[in-house]
Amino acid sequence: MVQIMTYLIENEMAALIIPSHFIAQMHPHFREVMQVLAIQAADEARHIDIFTRRALLNRDRLGVSAVAGQVSLKTLIDEPNFAIASFLLSVLGEGSFLSLLWFINKYAPDPITEAVARLAAQDEARHVAFGLAHLRQHAKRDPGVRAQLAAAVRRRHDVLRHTAGLNAEVFDAMLLLAAGSWNTDALRQGHQRVMDLTRDMDQGRKSRLLRLGFSVAEAAELSSLHTRNFM
Ligand SMILES: [Fe+2]
Ligand SMILES: [Fe+2]
Numbered sequence: 696m697v698q699i700m701t702y703l704i705e706n707e708m709a710a711l712i713i714p715s716h717f718i719a720q721m722h723p724h725f726r727e728v729m730q731v732l733a734i735q736a737a738d739e740a741r742h743i744d745i746f747t748r749r750a751l752l753n754r755d756r757l758g759v760s761a762v763a764g765q766v767s768l769k770t771l772i773d774e775p776n777f778a779i780a781s782f783l784l785s786v787l788g789e790g791s792f793l794s795l796l797w798f799i800n801k802y803a804p805d806p807i808t809e810a811v812a813r814l815a816a817q818d819e820a821r822h823v824a825f826g827l828a829h830l831r832q833h834a835k836r837d838p839g840v841r842a843q844l845a846a847a848v849r850r851r852h853d854v855l856r857h858t859a860g861l862n863a864e865v866f867d868a869m870l871l872l873a874a875g876s877w878n879t880d881a882l883r884q885g886h887q888r889v890m891d892l893t894r895d896m897d898q899g900r901k902s903r904l905l906r907l908g909f910s911v912a913e914a915a916e917l918s919s920l921h922t923r924n925f926m
Contacts, residue, residue, distance in 0.1 A: 696749065696750070696804065696808060696868075696872070697750045697754065697756075697757065697758045698758035698759070698864050698865060698867075698868040699758075699799065699865065699868045699869060699872065700746045700747070700749050700750035700757075700758070701750055701757040701758035701759065701760065702758070702760075702764070702862065702865045702868075703742070703746045704743055704746045704747055704750065704757070705760055705764060705765075705768065706764075706768065706788075706792070706925075706926040707739050707742040707743045707746065708739075708743060708768075709768040709771050709772055709784070709926065710735075710739045710742075710784060710788075710789065710822075710926070711736055711739035711740055711743065712772055713771060713772060713774075713780055713784050714732040714733075714735045714736045714739075715732075715736045716772075717732060717777055717780070718732050718733060718736070728829075731825055735821075735822050735825070738818040738821075738822070741818075742815050742818065745811050745814075745815070746811070746815075749807065749808060749811060752807075758864065758868075759862070759864050760862070761859065761862035761863075761864070761865075762858070762859075763855075763858035763859040763860055763861075763862065763924060764861070764862050764865075764924045766854075766855065766858050767855055767858065767922045767924040767926070768924070768926065770783075770851050770854055770855065770922075771783055771784050771788065771926070774847070776843075776847075778830060778833055778840055778843070778844065779843065779844060779847040781826045781829060781830065782826070782830055782844045782847065783847060783848070783851065784826070784926075785822050785823055785825065785826025785827070786823065786826045786827055786830065786900075786903050786904075786907070787848070787900055787903075787917075787918075787921050788922075788925070788926040789819045789822045789823050789826070789926070790823050790896075790899050790900055790903050791896040791899065791900060791921065791925045791926065792819055792925060792926060793816055793819050793820060793823060793899065794892060794895045794896040794899055795892065795896070795925060796812045796813075796815050796816035796819060797812070797813075797816055798869070798873070798888075798892045798895075799812040799872070800812035800813045800816065802872050802873045802875065802888070803872075804872070804875070823903070827903060827906060827907065830844070830907055831906065831907060831908075834907055834908055838908075841907065841908060841909060844907075845909070845913060845917055848917045848920050848921065849920060851920075851922065852920040852921075852922075855922055855923075855924075860922070860923030860924060861923050861924055861925065862924075866889065869885075869889050869892070870882065870885040870886050870888075870889050871885060872885070873885040873888035873889055873892075874886075874888075896925065897918050897919070900914075900917075900918040900921060901914040901915060901918045902914075904917055904918060
């Protein structure tokens with residue numbers, strides 16, 4: 696749990712920085728958008744707080760962070776274009792995180808973890824919904840934006856091509872969580888459940904991409920190129 700929470704905290708940190716950064720650049724005329732982003736940033740601050748408390752419940756040190764995950768998150772933080780950043784973060788990243796949070800909720804070893812994963816997933820669902828609604832509207836007014844979004848996914852994939860993807864410590868922790876014990880058969884089942892999770896994430900990304908007007912082939916390609924770090 697400590698390692699999984701450490702991973703979540705790291706990702707939530709990026710999700711807090713990105714909307715905060717855009718609020719500071721926005722024209723005050725777009726006050727509703729500012730409100731949504733401010734609430735989103737506040738949600739992420741709560742997620743960081745609660746996941747840190749859960750991680751440090753029984754010990755005083757967090758788990759490990761890996762370079763691959765940091766590089767992946769940095770590509771999000773460095774993205775200056777709002778449409779591209781919200782596409783990569785909210786539609787693809789937080790969309791994948793919805794599956795992850797429901798996975799943690801399902802296999803949680805204690806009621807607190809179960810509850811915090813469920814409550815965070817409810818918040819993330821709003822962030823994903825806003826990202827999708829915003830980009831659907833954007834694509835309706837400017838159909839060329841879809842090509843820009845697709846190019847951004849391919850570019851990010853190229854930048855991350857030589858990184859390891861998901862931290863092995865996190866993968867093992869998720870496997871053990873889903874297994875529920877160190878028993879060999881349980882571990883095999885845990886592995887299967889993590890594979891099911893990645894398939895579920897892929898399905899979710901593809902269905903959101905279709906809702907933004909991408910073709911079935913484009914949705915499959917772009918989902919497969921999404922960072923293996925999930926966010
Ligand atoms: Fe969050
Ligand atoms: Fe979020």
